[in-house]
Amino acid sequence: MPTTSKPETRTVIELISADQLAKATERAKAGNLFVQPTSFLRQYRVVNRDNGNQYYVDFFVRNGKRYGQCTCKAGMNNRQCKHLSVAAGYHVMRMAAKREAERIALMPQAA
Numbered sequence: 001m002p003t004t005s006k007p008e009t010r011t012v013i014e015l016i017s018a019d020q021l022a023k024a025t026e027r028a029k030a031g032n033l034f035v036q037p038t039s040f041l042r043q044y045r046v047v048n049r050d051n052g053n054q055y056y057v058d059f060f061v062r063n064g065k066r067y068g069q070c071t072c073k074a075g076m077n078n079r080q081c082k083h084l085s086v087a088a089g090y091h092v093m094r095m096a097a098k099r100e101a102e103r104i105a106l107m108p109q110a111a
């Protein structure tokens with residue numbers, strides 16, 4: 001019977017501040033990264049146009065906090081990678097647009 005319990009390793013990274021997102025967006029542009037939504041909600045494909053590498057980034061909410069995970073080597077090592085950063089920026093904008101659309105749709109008719 002094990003006497004020590006190793007903390008569970010999870011490839012999750014809490015999403016970052018708007019300021020960090022802005023910097024990440026700059027890095028993404030410099031790194032020639034291209035973000036596309038996939039057919040899964042909250043999943044994005046990030047393509048590095050310099051070398052053709054593709055990674056998948058997923059976002060999820062746990063205990064009220066938002067997390068992301070990436071399939072690249074850095075992401076697997078629980079590090080905040082540039083793919084995650086750029087996909088987070090895209091995701092935040094997309095969700096904001098969706099909320100706004102829903103808000104407008106729920107507005108009572110002004111007439």
Ligand SMILES: [Zn+2]
Nearest residue numbers: 070072081083
């Ligand atoms: Zn990554």
